[in-house]
Amino acid sequence: MMNKPVSAAICLIGDELLSGRTRDINVQQIAGFLGPYGIPVEEVRIVPDVEARIVEAVNQLRERYTYVFTTGGIGPTHDDITADAIAAAFGIGIGKHPEVMAMLQERYDEMGTEFTEARQRMARIPEGASLVENPVSGAPGFQTGNVFTLAGVPSIVQGMLQDIGHRLEKGVPVRSITVRSGGLREGDVAEKLASLSQELEGVSLGSYPWFRSVTDHGVALIARSTDREMLQTAAEQLVALVTEAGRESEVIEGEAS
Template sequence: MTSPRPTAAVLLIGDELLSGRTRDINLQQIAQYLEPLGIPVMECRTVPDIQEEIVAAVNALRAKYTYVFTTGGIGPTHDDITADAIAAAFGVGISEHPDALREMAARYAAMNTEFTAPRRRMARVPDGASLVANPVSGAPGFQTGNVFTLAGVPQIARAMLEDIGPRLQTGAVVHKVTVKGKGLREGDLAIRLGEIDAAAPAVSVGSYPWYLGPDNNGVSLVARSVDAAALEAVRLQLVALSESLGIKPEIEA
């Protein structure tokens, strides 16, 4: 089923992210997974392991966007409070899911590892939630309404997306082209670039400079649109703009 523009938000949960001890890559991989489905990520927030903060963010985002993806806080330790916070946000109880409990018990038995009370905590999901499969470590994520709750470990979060994808309402796919000019300077192209952007309302045009040293710097001009013909017209204008400044650009789809 195709919708003109389903949207998504990502909520990153964890004190370790805000302290800088852990570098997040979940936003990147969620956005990259959703882009071919025509579901742009429109907002990202990061909150600490404080239930009131998680509840407030979840409720704000789920009311604003088609889908919300949370990562982090569903492990076995005392500070893993995301499941409880999601239940509170939806005003429901929380309990061990029988399917999750059965699958996890079997997995730990197969590993000859004790299925302790802390590990059982990972089978707790908000009442009425559906499970999201975790092929990496077994402990599931879950879906509550339009909110998908994933693990914080990037490898596990990425694996969970495969079970979520078929549940999503897709939108018009956004096509992208990059005109990369080594030696380009934003100050030289700003006026003309603004004119190109204003004349093509169906296309989003952005300018992204890079600097890796005196001999390796420039600007990437990135255009995005669901309209392939409009995008091609803008691509030609961006190439012409770069060439007018004496720089032959590289083109990346």
């Protein structure tokens, strides 16, 4: 039997995402980062700034997936409760991390800014967690078991991810080829696509329609596989299928999406 393949889940924390104030970009960013490592994101949850809800989601996800990435809620304000929630989820203590305290003290000294009690909240790290460097704004994220706790601000998430890759167990990267066809409708190719999907072993076929207006619509057919050769075969078949339906197509090779 094969080992359980590596997998990931993302838990986005923040009322602003649920209310629609903020449109998330971190799922895309983290999934795009993990793709080349061969680690697929298999579930995402968005939960509010409520400790019990964060604890519940993190505990369910860390049990089920190889890695969990949380974003948001590690700043200095009263609604930043993620570090405490992670400690609660793992049933471990939390305190001001000496190394982080020293690093932030130095940072604020340089800026001539007071290292207030609120700012010291950013040094609260669950016991035994390892730090995740923040090259953008200083205050670190952290890794507790298989859970990585990152900031919410996308540019900071991007920075923190640079300190995570070397910790990850790699899987086999999934490659994809997209066959886009303007004007095509899913129903034009659905039967043949279903047969093709049965025939092509080790390739997953997806069909993604777009519909912006009556003159701007079409379908993107995507083949995904870890096997380059099978993927090429699939792409040729998809192009043939679109041609048979009397439409033109454009082939786009992607790394992993």
